[in-house]
Amino acid sequence: MRVSRHWLQCIGCGLLCLLWCVTGTAAAQSDSDLAAQPQTPLQADELLQRSAEHVPQILAASADRQARLGLIQQADGAFDTTVSADSYSRLSGFYDGQLATAKISQPLAEYSAEVYGSYRISRGSFPVYEDINFTNLGGELKLGVALSLLRDRDLDRRRFQRNDARLALDVADYALQAVFLDVQRNALKAYNEWQAFGLQRQVFDNLLQLAFEREKALRIRIDEGDAAEILLTENRQNIIRRQSLLVEAERDLQRAAIALSYYYRDQNGQPLRPPPQRLPPAASYFTLEQDLPVLDDALQQALQQRPEPARLNTEIQRARQRILLAENDIKPNLDLRYELARDLGDPGQGGLSREGVDNIVSLNFSVPLQRNAATGRRVQAQAEMEALAHRRQNIEDSIAVELERVFQTLQAAAELRQLAELEIEQAIAMRDAEQELFRSGASNFFLVNQREIVVADARNRRIAAVLQYRQALADLAVITADFDSLQIELLSAAERNTLPDLGR
Numbered sequence: 001m002r003v004s005r006h007w008l009q010c011i012g013c014g015l016l017c018l019l020w021c022v023t024g025t026a027a028a029q030s031d032s033d034l035a036a037q038p039q040t041p042l043q044a045d046e047l048l049q050r051s052a053e054h055v056p057q058i059l060a061a062s063a064d065r066q067a068r069l070g071l072i073q074q075a076d077g078a079f080d081t082t083v084s085a086d087s088y089s090r091l092s093g094f095y096d097g098q099l100a101t102a103k104i105s106q107p108l109a110e111y112s113a114e115v116y117g118s119y120r121i122s123r124g125s126f127p128v129y130e131d132i133n134f135t136n137l138g139g140e141l142k143l144g145v146a147l148s149l150l151r152d153r154d155l156d157r158r159r160f161q162r163n164d165a166r167l168a169l170d171v172a173d174y175a176l177q178a179v180f181l182d183v184q185r186n187a188l189k190a191y192n193e194w195q196a197f198g199l200q201r202q203v204f205d206n207l208l209q210l211a212f213e214r215e216k217a218l219r220i221r222i223d224e225g226d227a228a229e230i231l232l233t234e235n236r237q238n239i240i241r242r243q244s245l246l247v248e249a250e251r252d253l254q255r256a257a258i259a260l261s262y263y264y265r266d267q268n269g270q271p272l273r274p275p276p277q278r279l280p281p282a283a284s285y286f287t288l289e290q291d292l293p294v295l296d297d298a299l300q301q302a303l304q305q306r307p308e309p310a311r312l313n314t315e316i317q318r319a320r321q322r323i324l325l326a327e328n329d330i331k332p333n334l335d336l337r338y339e340l341a342r343d344l345g346d347p348g349q350g351g352l353s354r355e356g357v358d359n360i361v362s363l364n365f366s367v368p369l370q371r372n373a374a375t376g377r378r379v380q381a382q383a384e385m386e387a388l389a390h391r392r393q394n395i396e397d398s399i400a401v402e403l404e405r406v407f408q409t410l411q412a413a414a415e416l417r418q419l420a421e422l423e424i425e426q427a428i429a430m431r432d433a434e435q436e437l438f439r440s441g442a443s444n445f446f447l448v449n450q451r452e453i454v455v456a457d458a459r460n461r462r463i464a465a466v467l468q469y470r471q472a473l474a475d476l477a478v479i480t481a482d483f484d485s486l487q488i489e490l491l492s493a494a495e496r497n498t499l500p501d502l503g504r
Helices: 002-035 044-054 056-079 128-133 157-223 229-261 282-286 295-305 307-330 372-439 445-479
Strands: 082-089 098-107 114-123 140-148 333-343 357-366
Touching: 044 056, 044 157, 056 098, 056 157, 157 229, 157 282, 157 307, 157 445, 229 445, 282 445, 295 372, 295 445, 307 372, 372 445
Parallel strands: none
Antiparallel strands: 082 098, 098 114, 114 140, 140 333, 333 357
């Protein structure tokens, strides 16, 4: 008996040392984190705000959106005003003509038009085959406009690229929203698990304290000759088992804190591991005040606000634009150009033929005999649009199925919680009665231990049921795109269309 008791004492001391190492190491690792954290319980709103501002996934998606803004500005560059100038000089030979030209042009969106103005002036003589180079002594001023009447009239590649870049920005916005929703859901779930493991640790700690208190009572009874020594040995075995459970609960809590630190970050974006001291009160975990929406209303909200269907709708618009561009490329070219030209000053070496105002109209017509490339692009874009429509339907169906699953989970978790609370009440009553019988000598140690374990198991089942309910609420917030509750700030229409100032 002495050897057995000594062996049990060694095991108990070893587990206590292990428990001290786990908690002591965690405390040492979190000292710097704790100094950077407020000394109040960590609330979900604070966590969601930190994760929305500093989690790398969100920052990466935001950077991708900024890249789309750059593509919009690149596409707008096709409509930039252009200034050009060139000169022409005959440096040797019979003719000594010189010509200088300056031109400014401005592309327009409608009719793929371009308006331009130019000024040119010449000196000297030119051969007859370069007669067009002659101007009056004051030079020639010309204004013109070019229009597309068939191909490129309603849509050309420049306008397509500009429209597509803006639609691509919408796609990036919806992708950013999807990343926000996913990150905030994971953050909220990590927070719920951290709370649950903290409460579970408290349950096992309370269970261990009961065994310690019983050891004191048993020692008194043994000293008074009212109980056998073997009861104390049996209780010490029970202490060791409960210490093992507490060590495992400490380990689970530390793992949950590490997982939570990915989302809970300081102002520099560095992960912060919240210490156990920042666990909220147990009452806040078990208090569920959120009213559930009606299933049909939640589905309607999800279909309207979720970014995935909206992103696919935008992708369908992009495919439709590609179809229109391909149909445009099938059309023949019919371009109209009108110019108004007038020479200034006295006649030069070109003679009087430059006098007066010139009104010049030109038409250019061309048609490709084969249109395989454009037809192929149209077929491809039509197939892509059909595929996108099927994907959108698949996502909408998936949202409906997932939403119904979440509602069933919420209902089952709520029922399990109620059953666990009833079980806790009954288990506590049985435990208290068994403890009283044991103190009076009418019960045995085995039954008392079992009654205490039943209470702890019932409390853990209630914690698990509430955790399941809270995780389902997090899923519901994401499915219905509840941006407000997830601390997600959406860009306004003005902010979404604001291009970065690059010193234009």
